[in-house]
Amino acid sequence: MSEALAPPFMVASLLLCTAGVMKFRSFPALGVGELALGAACVVYPTRVLAVALALVYMSFAVVAEVFRRRRQACGCFGENDDFPVTLAHVIASELLGTLAVAAAIAGPRGLGWMLGLPAPQAVVLLAGIAGAVYAIVLVYTVVPRAWAAWSAG
Numbered sequence: 001m002s003e004a005l006a007p008p009f010m011v012a013s014l015l016l017c018t019a020g021v022m023k024f025r026s027f028p029a030l031g032v033g034e035l036a037l038g039a040a041c042v043v044y045p046t047r048v049l050a051v052a053l054a055l056v057y058m059s060f061a062v063v064a065e066v067f068r069r070r071r072q073a074c075g076c077f078g079e080n081d082d083f084p085v086t087l088a089h090v091i092a093s094e095l096l097g098t099l100a101v102a103a104a105i106a107g108p109r110g111l112g113w114m115l116g117l118p119a120p121q122a123v124v125l126l127a128g129i130a131g132a133v134y135a136i137v138l139v140y141t142v143v144p145r146a147w148a149a150w151s152a153g
Contacts, residue, residue, distance in 0.1 A: 005102055006109035007125055011132045012096045013041035022078035042111050050104035057097030064090045076140055083144035092139050
């Protein structure tokens, strides 16, 4: 079971790294913390780190819901993230947190495990992970813009 959760856990970890890097200018301390936790989960995943990742995403979900109700932007991906939070944002954070809980229970696997796979399998898996991270970034950044444009018309 932990092997099946390895790619999604990697996606959640790398997404946190991405968000952290994008916050360096607007919220440097938070950005560094997110990058550190995400990178630790990628390089040296443990149950404790998976629980920490779950707590971070569940906290994000709570904050996102508060911002959604107030029709505020969250700044999750830096200072250019200026559209109000949507329900998709809240749900994505809840799902990522739940995934991290499942990885904590099953035992998380990281980059070392993936690089131990046969090269073609590892390349395809890592490409899929990169695509999934990009898709989730779009959920957080483009969906609010699209929703605002659709709602206005």
